[in-house]
Amino acid sequence: MTRFKIFRFTPELDKKPWYETYELEVDSNTRILDCLHIIRDNYDPSLAYRWSCSHGICGSCGVTINGLAALACQKLVNHYVKAEEIKIEPLGFFPIVKDLIVDMAIFFERMKNIHPENLFEINPVTVSKQLHQSPLEYSKIVDAIKCVMCGCCTAQCPVTKEEEPEFIGPAAVLRAKRYIFDTRFGDTEERRQIIGEPHGVWSCKTYWRCTRVCPKGIQVTQNILDLKEELKTQ
Ligand code: FES
Numbered sequence: 001m002t003r004f005k006i007f008r009f010t011p012e013l014d015k016k017p018w019y020e021t022y023e024l025e026v027d028s029n030t031r032i033l034d035c036l037h038i039i040r041d042n043y044d045p046s047l048a049y050r051w052s053c054s055h056g057i058c059g060s061c062g063v064t065i066n067g068l069a070a071l072a073c074q075k076l077v078n079h080y081v082k083a084e085e086i087k088i089e090p091l092g093f094f095p096i097v098k099d100l101i102v103d104m105a106i107f108f109e110r111m112k113n114i115h116p117e118n119l120f121e122i123n124p125v126t127v128s129k130q131l132h133q134s135p136l137e138y139s140k141i142v143d144a145i146k147c148v149m150c151g152c153c154t155a156q157c158p159v160t161k162e163e164e165p166e167f168i169g170p171a172a173v174l175r176a177k178r179y180i181f182d183t184r185f186g187d188t189e190e191r192r193q194i195i196g197e198p199h200g201v202w203s204c205k206t207y208w209r210c211t212r213v214c215p216k217g218i219q220v221t222q223n224i225l226d227l228k229e230e231l232k233t234q
Contacts, residue, residue: 003085010098028078049100059150063100064089069152071215091155107151110168114176131184144178144223146216153210153220167203170210170220177227
């Protein structure tokens with residue numbers, strides 16, 4: 001039997017969060033997301049958690065498992081075989097909507113602030129022809145492109161969580177780096193200024209926690225360090 005300790009909290013009903021424990025007879029190769037499905041389907045249909053693709057693509061099933069942010073669909077029971085129990089909590093830093101669901105509005109707002117959508121508007125470039133990129137140029141952005149915007153890095157970042165909640169967070173910095181280093185886009189100067197403002201890239205204190213938890217294996221901290229070096233060359 002595997003013991004699951006699940007964070008429960010309905011802000012409208014509960015004075016404070018509480019934990020519910022479930023014992024499941026599951027194969028060690030069962031995904032944590034499937035364990036949540038089993039609990040919801042067999043024990044408590046009111047358990048709230050977010051998911052969609054079940055395959056590490058949509059980024060919506062981020063939770064904290066035994067203290068570390070992760071995608072529930074990517075983690076198996078046997079990843080926690082040495083632990084006494086599997087404790088599942090919502091992602092840190094974000095306000096709780098219900099149980100394991102958090103409000104990620106601030107996360108997407110901060111991503112938006114570095115203008116991911118305005119690729120050609122700030123300083124328009126000609127897009128009537130193909131924008132070529134060399135393998136070397138592509139190699140500088142390929143890691144950052146893998147981001148699925150799950151928020152795990154931001155939820156685990158000590159700066160965001162404990163020291164400077166206004167810090168835009170590793171995911172937004174990573175996204176800015178991706179566009180600043182992308183030679184096909186012409187708005188780099190504007191984005192450099194945005195990311196260099198207070199609570200931007202310089203607030204990162206290189207704790208490496210973002211890299212540790214990134215479910216896509218992105219070297220988030222190294223990307224941030226690369227961006228800092230790039231900005232210093234201004
Ligand atoms: Fe889509 Fe886990 S459900 S990433």
